[in-house]
Each structure stands twice: as C-alpha cells, then as structure tokens.
Amino acid sequence: MIDPISTTKILSWAEEDRPREKLLLKGKAALSDAELIGILLGSGTVSLSAVDLAKQILSSVDNNLTSLAKLSIKDLEKFKGIGEAKAITIVAALELGRRRKDSELPQRQVITSSKDVFTIMHSHLLDLLHEEFWVVLLNRSNVVMKKVQISVGGVSGTVADPKLIFKTALENLASSIILVHNHPSGNLKPSQADKDLTHKLKEAGKYLEIPVLDHVIITEKSYFSFADEGIL
Incomplete structure (x- = not known):
C-alpha cells in the first residue's frame, strides 16, 4: 500500500521534475517561482513538499514576488513549516534580487531631438x-x-x-x-x-x-x- 503522504515528498518525484535536478538538466529559466523558492526552503512539512509549501506562500500574495518581498520574517514564520532560518533565507534571496536590480547600469540616454x-x-x-x-x-x-x-x-x-x-x-x-x-x-x-x-x-x-x-x-x-x- 502506497503511503499518500510519501507521494508529496520531492524525492518521490521523477528525477527530472525535482527542482534541483530540473535546474541542472534544463537551466534556471525552466523553473517556476514556486520551484525556485522550494530550492531555498530545502524541505517542506509532513504533508507538503517544499514546492507545495512555496506555492502556499506565493498564493497568499497572489503570486506576486514584489508583494512577497514585503513580507517580514515574522510574516513568513506564520506558515507551518517555515521557521526563522527558512524565513531569513527567503528574505535574503529577495533582497539580493532587489540589489541586483538597483546595481544595473541605466541605459545611456542620448539626446538627438x-x-x-x-x-x-x-x-x-x-x-x-x-x-x-x-x-x-x-x-x-x-x-x-x-x-x-x-x-x-x-x-x-x-x-x-x-x-x-x-x-x-x-x-x-x-x-x-x-x-x-x-x-x-x-x-x-x-x-x-x-x-x-x-x-x-x-x-x-x-x-x-x-x-x-x-x-x-x-x-x-x-x-x-x-x-x-x-x-x-
């Protein structure tokens, strides 16, 4: 008899569908936002895989990464399976994304008319x-x-x-x-x-x-x- 809980674990998925393996095989662009966050989380709960937990978090902000970036560590800890360490990891990753955007050189603006x-x-x-x-x-x-x-x-x-x-x-x-x-x-x-x-x-x-x-x-x-x- 198959344990229904075990089927939610990422390790039970086909290798090409696991986020880390998928990134290695197909590249980072092939992953969804939930899969990328799932990699950051590393693990989920007894009943949810890391990706499912990521989907739950994203759903709470209408799948908007900008809104997700506004959540505090305390906000993230309200989700079952998210402790301080995982919350800090998410916040840190989103802050790196913000800093990368800020550091991009602006396009040269040439006045011709x-x-x-x-x-x-x-x-x-x-x-x-x-x-x-x-x-x-x-x-x-x-x-x-x-x-x-x-x-x-x-x-x-x-x-x-x-x-x-x-x-x-x-x-x-x-x-x-x-x-x-x-x-x-x-x-x-x-x-x-x-x-x-x-x-x-x-x-x-x-x-x-x-x-x-x-x-x-x-x-x-x-x-x-x-x-x-x-x-x-």
Missing part, C-alpha cells in the same frame, strides 16, 4: 499642479549625464536662477545643457519671461563655453521647443 527631451522629462513633470524648472546636463556626445531640478514655483511661474544653473553645470563638468520647465495650464506658448530668461542663459552659456542647446516647455500631452521654432 526635442522629442528625446520630452520623452526623458515627461514623467518628472506629468500631473504637476505647479511649475518646476529643470536642467539636463549633457556630455560631448549629447549623452545625458544628469537631470537636475533647479526650482519649484507656483501655478503660473517659477524662478530659475542663472547662477545656480551654471554652478550645477560646472560642478558636473557638463559640456552643454538643455533647459526644461512645465506649464500646468497646458498652454504651450512661451511667456515673455520665458523668452527673456532663455536669451540670458544662452548668452551666459557662450561665455562659459557651456552652450544652451534648447529650452523645452512641457505640458501633459505635448511640448514646445525653442530650438525647433528657431527662437533660441
């Missing part, structure tokens, strides 16, 4: 009810070195200090800059103050050999480029 500026800055200025002024710092190859917030203003305007803008550019050894600010009203037309500031910054950039390549006004759905309109 005003649309590129809109693309990289839109998320910073979307849905704001106030104006903000930013500067995009570029190297000699027009690769984005940094995006820096210069000022935060009110509904109808913000003050951008030329000294602060070029101080930021000089400190970061930028070869050129692009000015960016938003119009919460949705009006793309630059004000006279926008034009005056752009002219002032362009002239200052000439003396410092840090040219102002463009000034882009961003709204929720579109943008205005001083360079494109030939008024830079």
Whole structure:
C-alpha cells in the first residue's frame, strides 16, 4: 500500500521534475517561482513538499514576488513549516534580487531631438499642479549625464536662477545643457519671461563655453521647443 503522504515528498518525484535536478538538466529559466523558492526552503512539512509549501506562500500574495518581498520574517514564520532560518533565507534571496536590480547600469540616454527631451522629462513633470524648472546636463556626445531640478514655483511661474544653473553645470563638468520647465495650464506658448530668461542663459552659456542647446516647455500631452521654432 502506497503511503499518500510519501507521494508529496520531492524525492518521490521523477528525477527530472525535482527542482534541483530540473535546474541542472534544463537551466534556471525552466523553473517556476514556486520551484525556485522550494530550492531555498530545502524541505517542506509532513504533508507538503517544499514546492507545495512555496506555492502556499506565493498564493497568499497572489503570486506576486514584489508583494512577497514585503513580507517580514515574522510574516513568513506564520506558515507551518517555515521557521526563522527558512524565513531569513527567503528574505535574503529577495533582497539580493532587489540589489541586483538597483546595481544595473541605466541605459545611456542620448539626446538627438526635442522629442528625446520630452520623452526623458515627461514623467518628472506629468500631473504637476505647479511649475518646476529643470536642467539636463549633457556630455560631448549629447549623452545625458544628469537631470537636475533647479526650482519649484507656483501655478503660473517659477524662478530659475542663472547662477545656480551654471554652478550645477560646472560642478558636473557638463559640456552643454538643455533647459526644461512645465506649464500646468497646458498652454504651450512661451511667456515673455520665458523668452527673456532663455536669451540670458544662452548668452551666459557662450561665455562659459557651456552652450544652451534648447529650452523645452512641457505640458501633459505635448511640448514646445525653442530650438525647433528657431527662437533660441
């Protein structure tokens, strides 16, 4: 007579279906999330295999690894078969995954047009009810070195200090800059103050050999480029 409990043990499975053996035979991508966590657990309970226990844990967070990463050691210990050591192993593995993601080098962002500026800055200025002024710092190859917030203003305007803008550019050894600010009203037309500031910054950039390549006004759905309109 076959013991029904023994059939839940991983060792009773076909070798190619055991998580560790499956990883060796087919590679890590072939394993499900539950199987990978099962390897971390090493063992289950009397009635549950390590993979079944992993499935139970995943089910509690709707199979969402991000939600799983938010569980504390105490949360994990609430599952039968999860002691402190296993809980720590899960937490440590998920933290390594988070750190790997944080350490990935960001993709090089190259500015070739005003649309590129809109693309990289839109998320910073979307849905704001106030104006903000930013500067995009570029190297000699027009690769984005940094995006820096210069000022935060009110509904109808913000003050951008030329000294602060070029101080930021000089400190970061930028070869050129692009000015960016938003119009919460949705009006793309630059004000006279926008034009005056752009002219002032362009002239200052000439003396410092840090040219102002463009000034882009961003709204929720579109943008205005001083360079494109030939008024830079």
